[in-house]
Amino acid sequence: MNTDKSLPVYHLFIPPVNLIELRRDIWSNDPVPAKLSIEKKKLDIDIVYRGSHIRGFRKKSYHVAFYKPSMYRKAKEVHLNAEYKDKSLLRNKLSLDFFADIGTLSPRSQFVFLNLNGKDEGIYLELESVDEHYLRNSNLPEGSIFYAVDGDANFSLMSDLDKEVKKSLEIGYERKCGTAQDDLYLHELIIKINTIPRADFEKEIGKYVNVEKYLRWLAGVVFTQNYDGFVHNYALYRNGETGLFEIIPWDYDATWGRDVNGKVMEEDYVGIRGFNTLTARILDIAAFRKRYQSLLKEIMNNQFNVRYMEPIIHEMHSLIKPYMPRDRYVRDNIEAFENEPNFILKYIEARAKYIRSQLHKLD
Incomplete structure (x- = not known):
């Protein structure tokens, strides 16, 4: 990913007839051919809008699949996220980097500036595809990956959507990625989560889940306060060497004190225990609960505090600030953009205070 103090500029060309087709049905998942130039490298790609409700926004997000060549920078596809409802444009990257800092698997990302058919389109977050x-690229063992695509990814035998x-x-x-055999491992995981007797759970669940990594992920969701993160906005990775499942965050723009619509989310909106069936069963075990409590304290001391986060936030903010006037979708909201770093820092203070007040519930 780019480490310079300027954003890479991506020149996207979608032939007019293909652009009309793309815009004709924004809910279609059928990609259209296009060309993408990155640092003088010309790529043939397939492109389509990405996301669910975000497709209705003025500033679109894109899924890019490389066609010729079929791989670029050791990837076959990337995601270009508009971050349209986030007044700061920072929250998704801030969250994913935070997860990596606290010891959780997390996709890499970088800010880029997109030019579409010769016109400035705006600031985007390029996200590595989890595949x-x-x-x-992360030097991880081969394994299967499952995307949580809706609220039924709740680790339960009951549907979260129709009850x-x-x-x-x-x-x-x-x-x-993976095979039909890997589907059976997923089935086994969900069955075991729901059927292991309470007396055996502490010993048995560790045969299926990397509990330490799960608790670190849980802490990350609770700190960033991603309400959807417990039953959505994640991928499951089954490590082919250990046979254990790990969890990877995804789509974390509704965090750090704002919801999916960019409205204020109070610091006490998500409880310290979070939710979903696996979380409830893990935190029912005293040893796991104490380890989780210890992790929360450790992370507040080391990462989730103003001292640690302030330079990270301001560096990201300063990086994209010069490009704000060229982003036609957000340039009229520069005042809000300027105020967001302080808003996020105040959220960190308030959220940490709330979590400290709740730690006794994990005794």
Whole structure:
């Protein structure tokens, strides 16, 4: 990823007839051919809008699949996120980097500036795709990856959406890489989470889940206060060497004190225990609960505090600030953009205070 003090400029060319087709049905998942130039490298790509509700926003997010060459920078695809509802444009990257800092697997990202058909489009966050290439580039063992695509990825036998018994244990997930055999491992995981007797849970769950990594992920969701993060906005990775599942965050723009619409989310909105079936069962075990409590204290001392986060926030903010006047979707909100670093820092103070006040509930 780019380490310079300026943003890489991506020149995207979508032939007018293809652009009309793309805009004709924003909900279509059928990509159109286009060309992308990055640092004088010309790439043939397939492109389509990405996301669910975000497709309705003025500033679109894109899924880019490399066609010729089929791989670029050791990846077959990337995501270009508009971060349209985030007044700071920082929250997604801030969150994903935070997860990496606290010891959780997390996709890499970088800010870029997008030019579409010769006109400035704006500031985007390029996100690494979580797939087999992510594993390879991160020096991780081969394994399967499942995307949590809706609220039924709740680790339960009951549907979160229609409140009935799930018709299939794959509901809520989409296999990104792996085989049909890996589907069976996912089935086994969900069954075991829901059927291991309480007396055996502490000993048995460690045969299926990397509990330490799960608790670090849980802490990350609780600190950033991603309400959807417990049953959505994640990927499951089954490490092919250990056979254990780990969890990877995804789409974390509704965090650090603002919800999906950019409105204020009070610091006590998400409880210290979070939710979903696996979380509830893990925190039912005293030893796991004490380890989680210890992790919360450790992270507040080391990462989730103003001293640590302030230079990170201001460096990101300063990096993209010069490009704000060229982003036609956000340039009229520069005053709000300027105020967001202080808003986020105040959230960190308030959220940490709230979490400290709740630590006794984990005794």
